[in-house]
Amino acid sequence: MSTSRTELKDLGKFKLIETITENFKLHHPTSIHGIGDDAAVIDTGNFYILVTTNMLVEGVAFDLTYCPLKHVGYKAVVGTMADIIAMNGTLEQITVSIAISNRFTLEAVQELYQGIYRACEHYKVDLVGGDTTSSTSGLILSITAIGKVVKEKLCLRKGAKPYDLVCVTGDLGAAYLGLQILNREKKIFEVDPHMQPKLEPYQHLIERQLKPEARTEIIQLFDQENILPSSMIDISGGLASGLLHINKVSGVGITIYENKLPINQKTYETAEALHLSSTLCALHGGEDYELLFTIPQSELPKIEKHPNIHVIGYVTDVSLGVKLITNSDESIEINAQGW
Amino acid sequence: MSTSRTELKDLGKFKLIETITENFKLHHPTSIHGIGDDAAVIDTGNFYILVTTNMLVEGVAFDLTYCPLKHVGYKAVVGTMADIIAMNGTLEQITVSIAISNRFTLEAVQELYQGIYRACEHYKVDLVGGDTTSSTSGLILSITAIGKVVKEKLCLRKGAKPYDLVCVTGDLGAAYLGLQILNREKKIFEVDPHMQPKLEPYQHLIERQLKPEARTEIIQLFDQENILPSSMIDISGGLASGLLHINKVSGVGITIYENKLPINQKTYETAEALHLSSTLCALHGGEDYELLFTIPQSELPKIEKHPNIHVIGYVTDVSLGVKLITNSDESIEINAQGW
Known part of the structure; x- marks a missing residue:
């Protein structure tokens, strides 16, 4: 057991992800691209499925002093959608998980879901699942988006060529x-x-x-x-x-x-x-x-x-x-x- | 704007989910089943994709006093996998998001991911994405699992018949x-x-x-x-x-x-x-x-x-x-x- 102690703040998000996932291997031929782009790419035979996930913590990603819960919900959907769009894909389904402290009432949670609902209606996205649990402090949202793209139209971060x-x-x-x-x-x-x-x-x-x-x-x-x-x-x-x-x-x-x-x-x-x-x-x-x-x-x-x-x-x-x-x-x- | 105040603890998890998602409609014919089973069911033409998500909050889902981080990681994967298996499906991909307070070191996060890695190797599951962010208190994990099932083999909660x-x-x-x-x-x-x-x-x-x-x-x-x-x-x-x-x-x-x-x-x-x-x-x-x-x-x-x-x-x-x-x-x- 190593006894070294590396503070996360000295590392940065991308280096952290690189470090913790370096040993992971892909086992399935359907896993076309894993970590390292806006979304993961999974082969279904007919087209690619795109999967991306965002976690939003109150006090880090949003401040409820000036950001109404409805906007938090709307923005959370849009933010996850942006990753699917960046692969040249269209978003079809999302799952939404929340952890909430007892400071929040049902009415507050409803307001959050009104924002999610508005975004889902506006962009024709289906909320197909999620989880709810209690939190010891504040509100945490986790959204996973599932999109699709015609195989030949997939856009990655890789592929730019000189003179483009x-x-x-x-x-x-x-x-x-x-x-x-x-x-x-x-x-x-x-x-x-x-x-x-x-x-x-x-x-x-x-x-x-x-x-x-x-x-x-x-x-x-x-x-x-x-x-x-x-x-x-x-x-x-x-x-x-x-x-x-x-x-x-x-x-x-x-x-x-x-x-x-x-x-x-x-x-x-x-x-x-x-x-x-x-x-x-x-x-x-x-x-x-x-x-x-x-x-x-x-x-x-x-x-x-x-x-x-x-x-x-x-x-x-x-x-x-x-x-x-x-x-x-x-x-x-x-x-x-x-x- | 309603000024009523309903405490979440008076409601229970299933009633809460029912209340906040009652207005949501499914827009895509590919969304076969949404909320209400162990996993969502999405049609890809050749087979069904199964999607499920779990959120685990330190102090609620696990206690780090006696649960080593490696076990938290392993159990998180198994827990999400259980939902896919319950649809008669096999789990192929997961995404893992974490929110962590500055109490945790890189070594602690690595231990958590060693558990996730062990489960992924044991069950042949691909970690294809995720998110990392800071939390104001403790560790929060959100895992989304993507599985598949032959269409004719899908098992729902619905379908039990008298004398079974x-x-x-x-x-x-x-x-x-x-x-x-x-x-x-x-x-x-x-x-x-x-x-x-x-x-x-x-x-x-x-x-x-x-x-x-x-x-x-x-x-x-x-x-x-x-x-x-x-x-x-x-x-x-x-x-x-x-x-x-x-x-x-x-x-x-x-x-x-x-x-x-x-x-x-x-x-x-x-x-x-x-x-x-x-x-x-x-x-x-x-x-x-x-x-x-x-x-x-x-x-x-x-x-x-x-x-x-x-x-x-x-x-x-x-x-x-x-x-x-x-x-x-x-x-x-x-x-x-x-x-």
């Missing part, structure tokens, strides 16, 4: 700034419980934080236009993290341009007001539930007019690393540095 | 008594930390509690002998609860006999020493991870010599309810009463 275009959907940084605003108002509220939070000017940011949507229409577009991304990843963990994953797994370099990053006007203004860099918010903020993907240059005509798809750079040789070309034409190496 | 035989596997009540012994020794230890726990005499009970196994060989037997149970359920929630589920879902009555209950000699002796009824331990103890199933009487010759299958009664008309015929020939109604 690098694209992102939607706009970046807003969810992170929404969180900063909510945290600021929470602190003011803690000092003065009679204050009215000033949230109206930040509606876009707060909506991106509290009620994100899944990019199902992009997957539909790929299908209609017969586009097959060479690689794809969900960037709810941040754009920089997504770029580094594709860099590592595809074995390519990536160069992106600061002036191509899709940043909403309100995101710019708010970042400035809070003395933050909107570029860093876009790179590392996370929780945007957007897609990062690469496509061959020949596919450009099919996507360049789409209002929610933005070409931000191109794929290079792996020796060039992951680079940001700034507005002042400097080349900066992008790393996993968070905040 | 009622069978259980293994022996009952031991895991519950193992827990009582561990709790007793824990209390002694709290008073005198120098004491050596006296566990040797209770090896069978403690093994049943800490390291249960899954009844995969019964599913193989069904396959070899071409037996299709008319209904089946995992009884880790207790035999009584399993009988009542089949009663409700199949719309039948069930009569079982006290003198047919498979109770190990050590279970008898320990129950007696602790002033507990071994019959009640067998009925309500739970955590035995055994199977309860019904078969037509014509199948009796195929199972009656099997050392781990016990015929404990028969299916009746629903009007007769769920009954235990005691050793003194009294007929007692079985209800959901726990401990």
Whole structure:
């Protein structure tokens, strides 16, 4: 028995997963891809089943001071869905497990499930199972999503090739700034419980934080236009993290341009007001539930007019690393540095 | 907005699940069965996929004072597997999510995953995904299992018919008594930390509690002998609860006999020493991870010599309810009463 003591905080999430799962082997030929992509891939003969799972802990993933339970439920479904979409798949079923302390009433749990219900109705997803148990503190949610994808249309993080275009959907940084605003108002509220939070000017940011949507229409577009991304990843963990994953797994370099990053006007203004860099918010903020993907240059005509798809750079040789070309034409190496 | 306040403890787990999921509809024709059986059933064309999920909270599902992390991991896999087996399926893939407080070191998490690894190797199961996050208190595990079953061999809780035989596997009540012994020794230890726990005499009970196994060989037997149970359920929630589920879902009555209950000699002796009824331990103890199933009487010759299958009664008309015929020939109604 080893008596060494390694603190988890010194390790980081990805290194932890790598360390604890290194000995595991796959026994079944149906297990096509295991750990290491947005979802696991299981062969059913006719198509692939995609499986992904998220665990959300109160006080870590969400704060009930400003996040209504309905939104927690809705966002939990969308977050899990984003992983299925990032494989170019469609979500069909979910299971939801909850652990709840006796602080919660039936009415509170019902509110949570109203959010889950809303997301299930909106995205046509079936809740097919789950578990309920008590917790010693707070609320913990675990959602597993089961999707499917036509075999030939599966998109992995692996597959990007030099000269491919690098694209992102939607706009970046807003969810992170929404969180900063909510945290600021929470602190003011803690000092003065009679204050009215000033949230109206930040509606876009707060909506991106509290009620994100899944990019199902992009997957539909790929299908209609017969586009097959060479690689794809969900960037709810941040754009920089997504770029580094594709860099590592595809074995390519990536160069992106600061002036191509899709940043909403309100995101710019708010970042400035809070003395933050909107570029860093876009790179590392996370929780945007957007897609990062690469496509061959020949596919450009099919996507360049789409209002929610933005070409931000191109794929290079792996020796060039992951680079940001700034507005002042400097080349900066992008790393996993968070905040 | 309703202002009523219903405490969850007044509701019970099954009523809670019923209440929060009553509005949910199934949208996909592939969702064959949702909530309400041991696992969800999804149609892939060639066969059915089975999906089930369990959430285990430290201090609720396990106590790390006497349950080594390796056993927590092993038992978590077996527990989820039991739900797949109860559908007459085989488990192929699992995902494991953990939330952990900073009290745990990497070495502790590795020990947990060693248990998961041992179970995966023993039962040929592939760990294909998961999530890790921090928790504000203790360890929470969420396991989702994905199995498969030939369509014609699917067993539900529904399907038992009058005159069918009622069978259980293994022996009952031991895991519950193992827990009582561990709790007793824990209390002694709290008073005198120098004491050596006296566990040797209770090896069978403690093994049943800490390291249960899954009844995969019964599913193989069904396959070899071409037996299709008319209904089946995992009884880790207790035999009584399993009988009542089949009663409700199949719309039948069930009569079982006290003198047919498979109770190990050590279970008898320990129950007696602790002033507990071994019959009640067998009925309500739970955590035995055994199977309860019904078969037509014509199948009796195929199972009656099997050392781990016990015929404990028969299916009746629903009007007769769920009954235990005691050793003194009294007929007692079985209800959901726990401990």
